Amino acid sequence: MGFGVFIHRSDSIYDDSPAERYQFPSQYLRRVEACIGDWIIYYEPSKVAETRGYFAIARVQRVIPDPSAPGMYLALIEPGSYLDFANPVPFNGSTGPVERGVLNEQGRISGRAQSAVRPISPDDFNRICELGLAEDSPLLPRRDDDVRPFDLNEEQAPFRFEQQRDRVSLTVSRIVRDRVFRRIVLRAYDERCAITGLKLINGMGRTEVAAAHIRPVEAHGPDIVSNGIALSGTAHWMFDRGLISLADNLQILISRQANDPDGVRSIINKTGLALAPLRKSDHPHPHFLQWHREHCFKQ
Secondary structure, three states, X not given: OOOEEXXXXXXXXOOOEOOOEEEEEHHHHHHHHOOOOOEEEEEEOOOOOOOOEXXXXXXXEEEEEOOOOOOEEEEEEOOOOXXXXXXXXXOEEOOEEOOHHHEOOOOOEOXXXXXXXXXXXXXXXXXXXXXXXXXXXXXXXXXXXXXXXXXXXXXXXXXXXXXXXXXXXXXXXXXHHHHXXXXXXXXXXXXXXXXXOOOOEOOXXXXXXXXXXXXXXXXXXXXXXXXXXXXXXXXXXXXXXXXXXXXXXXXXXXXXXXXXXXXXXXXXXXXXXXXXXXXXXXXXXXXXXXXXXXXXXXX
């Protein structure tokens, strides 16, 4: 087993779905197989407009031939392992590439940096994850006075996989995942409710909007921006209970079982469409929207 870097771009010609699968040609088979059972970092190349650089981690569960594409393979991602970075990490840091393994003996960038799949050292993996999951944002869950705050000291400790490889499991615990998911979804939606269009900040400077999973974690929904939507309290309650849903074009659907449909319409923004993130790849994915309509929405 070993850590790896998988290059992915949202406009890829490959049949990728980062939280579920990664398609690749046979030339990379050995490198991908070396990552089975271990963690990889997704990287978006610098040629992509507004590149995210290193943007997520996931664990490779197994590799299979792609049944729909001869000569191609699929790296299947372990369900629930994918996690977007709270802070996308650029290729170059203050002292050069953060992935130092791409440098040759002369300290210059080698051809390894162009490989779609490449191994990465534990030190480089640690460094990138520390930057990607660092918490320097005020977008933290509110803590009520009658609730004892979580002790986060251990979870904020630096990654040290060469000393304790289960540190990944600790750092991507549900507590950490919820916090990171909230941060990336609220950032994508500019802290604005996608249903009402309102951006409300309370007296403590915290946004009054939640990051909701479209397909819930309990139903194996991944912690990826395209499976998230920013919702204020009432909209969140209605969405979770199937009184509202979204069409693939983001039209807001109202259940016929809503006891006050006119009241529901009164809180929906005037366009009748859910607000969407600026980045196309962050939009709610039709795959997750279909799941919500079929399993949650009360027709």
